[in-house]
Amino acid sequence: MDKQLSTSRIEKDLENLKAFTATPGNGCTRMPFTKETRDAAEYLKQVMREAGLEVHEDSVGNVLGILPGKDREKPCILMGSHYDSVYNGGDYDGIAGIVCGIEIARILKDAGENLDCDLVIAAFMDEEGCRFGTGYFGSKSLLGQMTVEECKHFTDKDNISVYQAMTDYGLVPENIPNAAWDLDRIGRYIELHIEQGPVLDQKHIELGLVDCIVGIQRYMITVNGRSDHAGTTPMDMRLDAVDMASKVICHIADLARAEEEGTVATVGYITSVPGGMNVVAQSASFSVDIRSKKNEIINKIADEIRRLLDEETKKGGGTYEIDTKLVITPVDMSAPMLDIMEDSCKEHGYTYLRMPSGAGHDALAIGQIKDTVMIFVPSKDGRSHCPEEYTPYEDFAKAVEVLCDLVRKVD
Ligand code: HGY
Ligand code: MN
Ligand code: MN
DSSP: OOHHHHHHHHHHHHHHHTTTSSSSSOBBOOTTSHHHHHHHHHHHHHHHTTOOEEEETTTSSOOHHHHHOOOSSOOOEEEEEOOOOOOTBSSSTTTTHHHHHHOOOOOOTTTTOOOSSEEEEEEEEESSSSSOOOOOOHHHHHHTOOOHHHHOBBBBBBOOHHHHHHHHTOOOOOGGGGGOOOOEEEEEEEEEEOOOSHOOOOOOOHEEEEEHHHHHEEEEEEEEEOOOEETTTTTTOOOHHHHHOOOHHHHHHHHHHHTTTTTEEEEOOOOEEEETTTOOOEEEEEEEEEEEHHHHHHHHHHHHHHHHHHHHHHHTOOEEEEEEEEEEEEOOOOOOHHHHHHHHHHHOOOOOEEEESSOOHHHHHHTTTTTTTEEOOOOGGOSSSSSSOOHHHHHHHHHHHHHHHHHHOOO
16 A cells, blocks of 8 residues: 555545635534535545545435445445534544545555445534534434434524425435435444544554444533523522523533543533523523443433432422433444454554544444444544644554455455
């Protein structure tokens, strides 16, 4: 493999894809079903066609490039990642896994290597769930796990549902079931991704071999009180939604700190209604994202949050609702594929570390039902989901080399 050539081709595509952001100069903002995803999809299709792949965009906006195998009936090797981003995110999260998947297909095709099975490179829509609070929309649709009803339920900050956003994007939500594959068609899933954390960077290790992915539970919680004048309403007469909510929020991070197993809990979004400086809040909404390698720990923290909500709203005279956005269990990666990647690292002299993933990835959704493995490349200073996200292009080429070995061995 010509690592120099691969590095330059990966660099070219990722540099070009940086243009498709709603916040130029302030990171990558590529929300699902927007102009930015449309432009990125058209670019990926062009690159896939130039690489000689069969190209197809499905009914939910996933872009698929297929390198045909000798036996098209044989369960395929599915590779890829997502092409949406978080708000003001980085230029490598998700998209780099797609570009590297296309590079692997190019390497095999240029070398005239005909796999037995199809190699399918998938660019998944809306893995992050940032716009609608969901997550894994594209990969779950491919697995046949997404319904039209769910698309009507989930809305963004402007109260636009997934259903409406898809329609505005030119898709027909009623056709979501058409995106579902016959699961027997998928042999295994492989995802290359930036680590998004500090481990490889701090330890100066070249590649991460992911052995498990944490489970995630995501909720949007709304505490209801009563709006009143902030100046004239005595403290003992208030039903202050922000006061009640904040007495729950302040405990959430410590609930995670009290646990092991890579447990984390995050309140990333808070808002109040009507949001006036001189108005006691009528309602306060906040997101909760709980993760751990152990599902029982996630459940324990979620139950404690419900107990606190009961306690504080009873004391404060309010009520609350919980909108469940995502519940997905931890998943172990394929031991045989991990062993093959480890052997390849040794053969090429790459330092490596078997490690868990604290980020979800499409591999978390697909790994629930298919043999799955991930490979990480280091994130500079461990930074991600921010404009500072960075990985040297030659690091991607090392991971591509290992995945070429893996693909050849599992074909
Ligand atoms: O949130 C995550 O774990 C990933 O970045 N979607
Ligand atoms: Mn992400
Ligand atoms: Mn990602």
